[in-house]
Amino acid sequence: AQSVTQLDSHVSVSEGTPVLLRCNYSSSYSPSLFWYVQHPNKGLQLLLKYTSAATLVKGINGFEAEFKKSETSFHLTKPSAHMSDAAEYFCVVSQTSYYGNNRLAFGKGNQVVVIP
Amino acid sequence: DVKVTQSSRYLVKRTGEKVFLECVQDMDHENMFWYRQDPGLGLRLIYFSYDVKMKEKGDIPEGYSVSREKKERFSLILESASTNQTSMYLCASSLWGGDTEAFFGQGTRLTVV
Numbered sequence: 001a002q003s004v005t006q007l008d009s010h011v012s013v014s015e016g017t018p019v020l021l022r023c024n025y026s027s028s029y030s031p032s033l034f035w036y037v038q039h040p041n042k043g044l045q046l047l048l049k050y051t052s053a054a055t056l057v058k059g060i061n062g063f064e065a066e067f068k069k070s071e072t073s074f075h076l077t078k079p080s081a082h083m084s085d086a087a088e089y090f091c092v093v094s095q096t097s098y099y100g101n102n103r104l105a106f107g108k109g110n111q112v113v114v115i116p
Numbered sequence: 117d118v119k120v121t122q123s124s125r126y127l128v129k130r131t132g133e134k135v136f137l138e139c140v141q142d143m144d145h146e147n148m149f150w151y152r153q154d155p156g157l158g159l160r161l162i163y164f165s166y167d168v169k170m171k172e173k174g175d176i177p178e179g180y181s182v183s184r185e186k187k188e189r190f191s192l193i194l195e196s197a198s199t200n201q202t203s204m205y206l207c208a209s210s211l212w213g214g215d216t217e218a219f220f221g222q223g224t225r226l227t228v229v
Contacts, residue, residue: 007213009156032215044206044220090158094215103149103174104208106220108158 002027002095006107013085014115019078021110023065023091026072032094033074035065039087045073047089050074061085086114119143121223122207135194137224139207144229145219146212147191150174150182153204153223165190166212197228 003023013019025031035047048059055067065076091107123138147166151159161174163182171184183191194201204225208218
């Protein structure tokens, strides 16, 4: 079964400094990978997704992620953190079910705190 | 815009009660999902459905059942609520296919007392 690992459950960054959230996946074939963000008391929102096209994926709010097959990684970055980036971030891999359909497997999340 | 609507934002139920959580999507999506979210555990899949009357168990189905009688509606049922089912429940929907994003509802925070 496919899965993702997110280290560093809590990440603190200073406003204006780079953000790096690490994600490693396991998959028996080329996966689809996603990053979602959840702001306090809000639903989950898609930041970006990788689906075997370009390996560097740009998302909303200045975030981007690079798919590295050799490292089985899909790390999320942003050059300069903003206070509004304080949220929880989830790395997600698409799994194929018994019936051939796909479902999403979530990592445990990174809680990001931005320090003024 | 895709809209996934969960019937309640907050619910308080008593131990042993039968609880229904309702979810409706308006984009004709084939797939619908129920997750529970707990601090430090991320989102864990309870059940999902890829068609009307079709369902598949997720990672933590024990104590839950689901119903999908119409394409747009997916219900989660707690047959006999217990305190360890106190959690945030999230419904999602997506088109068929591994590279399609899922759209989430706002969540239902269920407290079982």
